[in-house]
Amino acid sequence: xxxxxxxxxxxxxxxxxxxxxxxxxxxxxxxxxxxxxxxxxxxxxxxxxxxxxxxxxxxxxxxxxxxxxxxxxxxxxxxxxxxxxxxxxxxxxxxxxxxxxxxxxxxxxxxxxxxxxxxxxxxxxxxxxxxxxxxxxxxxxxxxxxxxxxxxxxxxxxxxxxxxxxxxxxxxxxxxxxxxxxxxxxxxxxxxxxxxxxxxxxxxxxxxxxxxxxxxxxxxxxxxxxxxxxxxxxxxxxxxxxxxxxxxxxxxxxxxxxxxxxxxxxxxxxxxxxxxxxxxxxxxxxxx
Numbered sequence: 001x002x003x004x005x006x007x008x009x010x011x012x013x014x015x016x017x018x019x020x021x022x023x024x025x026x027x028x029x030x031x032x033x034x035x036x037x038x039x040x041x042x043x044x045x046x047x048x049x050x051x052x053x054x055x056x057x058x059x060x061x062x063x064x065x066x067x068x069x070x071x072x073x074x075x076x077x078x079x080x081x082x083x084x085x086x087x088x089x090x091x092x093x094x095x096x097x098x099x100x101x102x103x104x105x106x107x108x109x110x111x112x113x114x115x116x117x118x119x120x121x122x123x124x125x126x127x128x129x130x131x132x133x134x135x136x137x138x139x140x141x142x143x144x145x146x147x148x149x150x151x152x153x154x155x156x157x158x159x160x161x162x163x164x165x166x167x168x169x170x171x172x173x174x175x176x177x178x179x180x181x182x183x184x185x186x187x188x189x190x191x192x193x194x195x196x197x198x199x200x201x202x203x204x205x206x207x208x209x210x211x212x213x214x215x216x217x218x219x220x221x222x223x224x225x226x227x228x229x230x231x232x233x234x235x236x237x238x239x240x241x242x243x244x245x246x247x248x249x250x251x252x253x254x255x256x257x258x259x260x261x262x263x264x265x266x267x268x269x270x271x272x273x274x275x276x277x278x279x280x281x282x283x284x285x286x287x288x
Contacts, residue, residue: 036102
């Protein structure tokens, strides 16, 4: 099994990988850091959560699509990268966000994944590798900060103990990724989730469910990846390609509606059994 024990070993492994594998690795690191958004109560209200989810969806689409679609996703990747960077900058300038917040670490990690996806769409190999390296480091940091923020209140453990446990879990998960290159296995093993995930994701999920906008798709999409059973990648790719810039710029309400339309078309209309029986009855009988 490949062992990733620090940033240097992650870089050494990434150097040997294809461009798209680097984006895949960056995406998975960033997905692990996502629950850190729960560390900032204003993340959803300010649009940070929205920009982060947008960038993650585009990055995973780039990581899983065909070579032809990589080119088609170039604009979507560039726009999502710009969006999450802008949202992160706004968060940094907020007087309510602590400099070492897990939410900020999450935003940085996702920005690196978005940069990696943007670079592959524009055929910049070195940029993708650089972004993947930075993402690996930032995502591990984000997971560590998330644990400190959430579990110090739940478990009573000291921050230093929580940080050490989370960092170890992050390296083990990254090593497992390297051993299962391009596969979408579970983001965490059950025993790792207790240290690195459960509290923060549950908190973020409750925030989204309590919001006046509909975040149902995003919750389902993330939990499917979390469990190692992603929604069909063709659906993610269609959403990345078919949700237009004007929809993204309008906001979550418009995007939720558009995603619902795409998903219904992707899954097909429900079978009209009565109509089918009528059609069958109208056909001429077969002669015996």
